[in-house]
Amino acid sequence: MRLVTDALTFAHPGHPTLLDGVHLDVRVGESVAVVGPSGSGKTTLLALLGGLLRPQSGRVVLDRGGEELPVAEHVSWVLQTVNVLADRSVIDNVLVGAFADGLDRGTAAARARTALAAVGLGGTDERPVRTLSGGEAQRIVIARAAVSDRPVLLADEPTGQLDQDTSAHVMDALLTSAADKITVVVTHDTAVAARCSRVLVLGAGHLATRTR
Numbered sequence: 001m002r003l004v005t006d007a008l009t010f011a012h013p014g015h016p017t018l019l020d021g022v023h024l025d026v027r028v029g030e031s032v033a034v035v036g037p038s039g040s041g042k043t044t045l046l047a048l049l050g051g052l053l054r055p056q057s058g059r060v061v062l063d064r065g066g067e068e069l070p071v072a073e074h075v076s077w078v079l080q081t082v083n084v085l086a087d088r089s090v091i092d093n094v095l096v097g098a099f100a101d102g103l104d105r106g107t108a109a110a111r112a113r114t115a116l117a118a119v120g121l122g123g124t125d126e127r128p129v130r131t132l133s134g135g136e137a138q139r140i141v142i143a144r145a146a147v148s149d150r151p152v153l154l155a156d157e158p159t160g161q162l163d164q165d166t167s168a169h170v171m172d173a174l175l176t177s178a179a180d181k182i183t184v185v186v187t188h189d190t191a192v193a194a195r196c197s198r199v200l201v202l203g204a205g206h207l208a209t210r211t212r
């Protein structure tokens with residue numbers, strides 16, 4: 001499976017050439033970091049990849065052996081804003097979406113416990129999320145994405161609220177779950193980018209490969 005863009009262009013008001021012909025081709029098993037200056041369009045690109053925005057021209061295609069899949073239905077998100085149900089338990093928050101996607105309860109619960117342990121939240125299953133810190137809540141969102149069977153994982157600053165040690169653990173968990181997914185991570189953190197299999201730099205409307 002591949003996530004491919006073909007000369008994607010996108011403008012926000014006041015940014016007529018924000019994305020000006022972006023080519024991207026990410027395969028299952030690859031994790032791509034997108035870096036670049038603030039305001040260069042990284043979050044916008046992620047929204048286009050996940051089908052939240054439509055490009056002015058060009059296309060985003062999720063290709064499975066020649067069959068085109070509706071990308072928005074195959075994405076799990078880790079966003080900058082932490083999306084949690086504060087009054088529900090940690091485990092409920094991790095399992096949100098898994099049942100809707102058709103995962104059976106036993107499989108989903110077992111995966112959720114593994115994912116919570118991997119992000120350092122083992123044993124917190126029944127705690128209401130409102131009793132956790134912001135960084136802990138962000139780790140719930142990462143565990144939720146790890147439980148999902150969706151083949152595309154799009155993450156926007158997944159470690160933005162975490163200290164360096166926790167960030168490294170969370171990246172371990174995220175990249176383990178990325179082994180059989182197409183993963184795109186927007187980040188300002190060079191250590192996080194270095195963990196990904198490719199680093200692409202967004203600037204002046206284009207993506208360029210960063211050689212290490």
Ligand SMILES: Nc1ncnc2c1ncn2[C@@H]1O[C@H](COP(=O)(O)OP(=O)(O)OP(=O)(O)O)[C@@H](O)[C@H]1O
Nearest residue numbers: 012013015018036037038039040041042043044045
């Ligand atoms: N809905 C919108 N309407 C108008 N302009 C927008 C909108 N969303 C974003 N922008 C502008 O488009 C530019 C790119 O925004 P985007 O959030 O994609 O950048 P970014 O590279 O992710 O930035 P950062 O690293 O600061 O998060 C910014 O100048 C932003 O102000």
